[in-house]
Amino acid sequence: KSTIKTKNKKKKIKEVKIIENKIKQNIKDxxxxxxxxxxxxxxxxxxxxxxxxxxxxxxxEAVSLLLPDEINFKKRNQKPENDVVNSMLNYGYAILASEIAKNIVTLGLDPYCGLLHADLKRRQSLIFDLIEEFRQQIVDKTVFKLINTNQINETNIDKRNNSLKLESRKLLAGEIMAKIHSDLTFENEKVTYAKIIENQTKKLVKSLLNNTEYNGFYLNW
Known part of the structure; x- marks a missing residue:
């Protein structure tokens, strides 16, 4: 048993290294x-x-190696079938999108007018543009924490409709909202993610009005 575990561990380390090199090449490119x-x-x-x-x-691909093997997460899928991680991500992104939509509409922007994501009928493309800055910090890290601490696992999927059970949705929603309103230090100031989302939306408005460069939000993992 210990020999198998050691081999599996060495294999996973090798796979992580390969993906690390791919990501470094992405950055260089x-x-x-x-x-x-x-x-x-x-x-x-x-x-x-x-x-x-x-x-x-x-x-x-890197994420799949960092989650427990029994979760069996392979890749990102917006229409998952009995896949707890993708179900959690979908639900979490929907919560985050509503927070971003609130700021976009409040500041007078058209959520259907995308800058990078193409404008499609009934798709709020501008929300897809802004959400990219916050997915990892607010949703992904929350989902990974709940999975790695076994607070949510594959038993929390309702197989009748391939969605999270009610209690798991409540837990995930509570964790994400807590994260959105939690304090962090950014650019030497103590702020919440909610405030950063508001500030980034204001920066986008200013950039569009003055035809100036827009600097996105970034925080180390």
Whole structure:
């Protein structure tokens, strides 16, 4: 048993190293990409979304190695079947999206008018643009904590409709809302994520009005 565990551990370390190298290459490629970005807005948007897609695949591949083996998480899926991690992510992102939508509408922006994500009928593309800055810090880390501490697991899926059971939804929602209103130090100030979301939306408004550069929110993992 101990030999099998040791082999599995060595295999996982090797897999993590491979993905780490992929992500480092993603960062290197994106830095080069910023220098060669052309002035055609549609070509530029497609290139950015292409890089985002590649980085996303590598990110979720890395996540799959950090979660317990019994969870059997393979990849990101917006329509999961008996998949507790993806069900939690979907539910968590919906909560975060509502917080971002509130700020977008309050400040007079059109949630259906996307900057990077394409405008599609009935899709609030601008929310998809802004939510990217906050997914990992607010939702992903909360989901991983609940999974790794076994507060939510695959027994919390209602197999009749492939969704989280009510008690698990309540727990996840409570944790995410607590995270949104929790204090953190950002740019030498004590603020909440709710305030940062508000500030970033205001920065976007200012950027659009004055045709100036918009700097997204970033925090180390």
């Amino acid at each position: 994106f830095k080069n990409f910023k220098i060669t970005l052309n002035d055609n807005i549609f070509t530029s948007k497609n290139k950015i979304m292409g890089f985002e897609g590649i980085a996303s695949v590598n990110y979720w």
